[in-house]
Amino acid sequence: MAFQIQPDTEHPKPEQAYKEFSLDRPGNIIFVGHHLSTGTQVRCLIRTITLAGALLEVSPSVEMPQNFFLEILGIHDEIGATMVKREDEFVTISFNMLLNPEFLHHVLRLSFETSL
Numbered sequence: 001m002a003f004q005i006q007p008d009t010e011h012p013k014p015e016q017a018y019k020e021f022s023l024d025r026p027g028n029i030i031f032v033g034h035h036l037s038t039g040t041q042v043r044c045l046i047r048t049i050t051l052a053g054a055l056l057e058v059s060p061s062v063e064m065p066q067n068f069f070l071e072i073l074g075i076h077d078e079i080g081a082t083m084v085k086r087e088d089e090f091v092t093i094s095f096n097m098l099l100n101p102e103f104l105h106h107v108l109r110l111s112f113e114t115s116l
Helices: 101-114
Strands: 021-031 041-049 053-057 067-072 078-087 090-095
Touching: 021 053, 021 101, 041 067, 041 101, 053 078
Parallel strands: none
Antiparallel strands: 021 041, 021 067, 041 053, 053 090, 067 078, 078 090
16 A cells, blocks of 8 residues: 655644834823823833734733823824733733834834933
């Protein structure tokens, strides 16, 4: 009996992964209120960041909204974000749009320059 080689079945492709960068930079979580008002802000620490999202450290006592803006201190821009997962003080978020790679490079460069 001869051995027959079966063609490999097609496997589902994994979700696209983005390179993760350590940031450890303070930020603000800006709550979105009625008529997109942005009155309430909570401090956080942005531990890591990618083009698609970030890992934040937030006090466990803070009630996190599902949707909010993230402000990276030192950068005068607000990023729309959605909470994906929360485990104690760590909050995984996804950005509502991918970050522009040049913007991410600017954020990382600023973080590097201020840590010298």
